[in-house]
Amino acid sequence: xxxxxGPQTPEERPMSVNPFFGEANPVGGMxxxxxxxxxxxxxxxxxxxxxxxxxxxxxxxxxxxxxxTFVTTWMEPQAGVLMAECRDKNMIDKDExxxxxxxxxxxxxxxxxxxxxxxxxxxxxxxxxGSSEACMLAGMALKRRWMKRNADRYPGARPNLVMxxxxxxCWDKFCAFWEVEARQVPMEGxxxxxxxxxxxxxxxxxxxxxxxxxxxxxxxxYEPIAELCAALDALQERxxxxxxxxxxxxxxxxxxxxxxxxxxxxxxxxRVASVNASxxxxxxxxxxxxxxxxxxxxxxxxxxxxxxxxxxxxxPTFALNFSRPGAQVAAQYYTFLRLGREGYRVVQxxxxxxxxxxxxxxxxxxxxxxxxxxxxxxxxxxxxTGDVTAYDVFDVSRRLRESGWLVPAYTFPANxxxxxxxxxxxxxxxxxxxxxxxxxxxxxxxxxxxxQQAPLTRxxxxxxxxxx
Numbered sequence: 001x002x003x004x005x006g007p008q009t010p011e012e013r014p015m016s017v018n019p020f021f022g023e024a025n026p027v028g029g030m031x032x033x034x035x036x037x038x039x040x041x042x043x044x045x046x047x048x049x050x051x052x053x054x055x056x057x058x059x060x061x062x063x064x065x066x067x068x069t070f071v072t073t074w075m076e077p078q079a080g081v082l083m084a085e086c087r088d089k090n091m092i093d094k095d096e097x098x099x100x101x102x103x104x105x106x107x108x109x110x111x112x113x114x115x116x117x118x119x120x121x122x123x124x125x126x127x128x129x130g131s132s133e134a135c136m137l138a139g140m141a142l143k144r145r146w147m148k149r150n151a152d153r154y155p156g157a158r159p160n161l162v163m164x165x166x167x168x169x170c171w172d173k174f175c176a177f178w179e180v181e182a183r184q185v186p187m188e189g190x191x192x193x194x195x196x197x198x199x200x201x202x203x204x205x206x207x208x209x210x211x212x213x214x215x216x217x218x219x220x221x222y223e224p225i226a227e228l229c230a231a232l233d234a235l236q237e238r239x240x241x242x243x244x245x246x247x248x249x250x251x252x253x254x255x256x257x258x259x260x261x262x263x264x265x266x267x268x269x270x271r272v273a274s275v276n277a278s279x280x281x282x283x284x285x286x287x288x289x290x291x292x293x294x295x296x297x298x299x300x301x302x303x304x305x306x307x308x309x310x311x312x313x314x315x316p317t318f319a320l321n322f323s324r325p326g327a328q329v330a331a332q333y334y335t336f337l338r339l340g341r342e343g344y345r346v347v348q349x350x351x352x353x354x355x356x357x358x359x360x361x362x363x364x365x366x367x368x369x370x371x372x373x374x375x376x377x378x379x380x381x382x383x384x385t386g387d388v389t390a391y392d393v394f395d396v397s398r399r400l401r402e403s404g405w406l407v408p409a410y411t412f413p414a415n416x417x418x419x420x421x422x423x424x425x426x427x428x429x430x431x432x433x434x435x436x437x438x439x440x441x442x443x444x445x446x447x448x449x450x451x452q453q454a455p456l457t458r459x460x461x462x463x464x465x466x467x468x
Contacts, residue, residue: 074429089326125293132170134276134292164194214252220379225265244273253277289328
């Protein structure tokens with residue numbers, strides 16, 4: 001969540017109120033225009049308050065045209081009704097809302113089966129507010145497990161976590177918040193994610209684990225989880241170091257099981273201790289739900305688990321957040337029931353088809369070079385070709401925004417700071433028809449971009465508000 005400061009000027013203009021907003025006396029409302037940075041002195045009619053907030057939020061644009069976000073922007077009306085019915089239920093109160101807790105338990109069981117847990121009954125899992133919280137929990141479990149194994153050296157020894165430089169920012173936050181050294185494998189050439197052998201070489205006796213990402217946010221590519229585990233197996237044979245793997249499957253863990261069934265990345269690999277996913281990404285639920293699963297009790301130290309009274313017994317819980325609505329968990333269970341394996345397969349395949357088709361059409365325009373094609377995650381990144389000098393990717397992003405499309409432009413991290421790209425995320429609801437409209441708008445913008453004297457970007461860091 002962004003941090004915000006208070007009002008920057010002591011004098012502020014009150015919000016203007018349209019006379020038609022007044023319920024009884026249309027002019028009376030004009031004398032009660034509320035301030036923007038302090039509480040109003042008196043109440044407003046509900047219709048007036050609604051309209052004021054509604055009008056400001058119109059400037060956010062249309063979320064369906066946001067091709068930057070991985071987060072679900074469309075669900076069926078029935079799901080919306082179900083969420084409205086559950087928004088007043090506090091997910092943490094499992095003894096007060098036992099059926100919501102039961103739906104959470106069923107979702108964990110379904111995911112354990114989907115991710116090939118050797119013993120689904122032994123898997124421990126929970127819902128979270130999203131993958132960021134799930135990653136924090138997984139990192140905490142890795143650190144605590146390492147601490148127990150190295151009780152004679154900790155806290156003198158400093159733990160470290162190995163990952164690619166392409167990881168989502170939540171892993172940087174974890175390392176900062178929990179005092180863990182972040183050891184990052186840089187990008188090299190056309191490799192835009194973690195290299196298994198390079199990751200293994202960064203491991204030592206203080207390594208709490210290695211993070212593998214099933215679907216990098218930079219370009220949509222899968223990291224080679226099986227090869228990573230093999231490299232760590234070889235490391236153990238040479239040195240005796242037993243380093244667990246956490247799979248950050250924020251997006252790919254809800255894509256690969258349906259479209260890439262032969263890809264081995266999950267609990268089929270004995271070295272994978274835990275997996276997280278975002279229910280609100282390719283799990284197809286509105287924002288506010290993630291999932292974290294651990295292979296067994298050994299992977300999640302008991303002292304991290306709190307137990308609450310549930311249906312006359314105890315129910316284990318593991319969370320950073322406390323109160324949160326049960327609506328998203330209910331929506332996840334609804335979606336699992338609604339689609340099943342075949343439904344998910346069709347939805348994700350359609351999304352991948354859109355991504356592959358769209359990436360090919362963008363490449364055919366001649367001005368752009370593809371880094372990925374959307375054939376893993378339905379996500380692809382592209383940049384301008386070497387002979388394009390009149391504009392850059394940041395110019396393209398700005399011009400597309402004029403038509404309502406939000407397409408992030410950003411520079412890659414360490415060792416590839418020279419590379420600036422655009423990235424498109426195709427989600428359920430972004431249809432072939434919308435892709436046609438996007439290509440039409442991009443094609444219409446190209447003559448003007450080609451006619452520029454030079455790129456307009458002066459500060460690439462300030463050119464976009466997009467951050468991983």
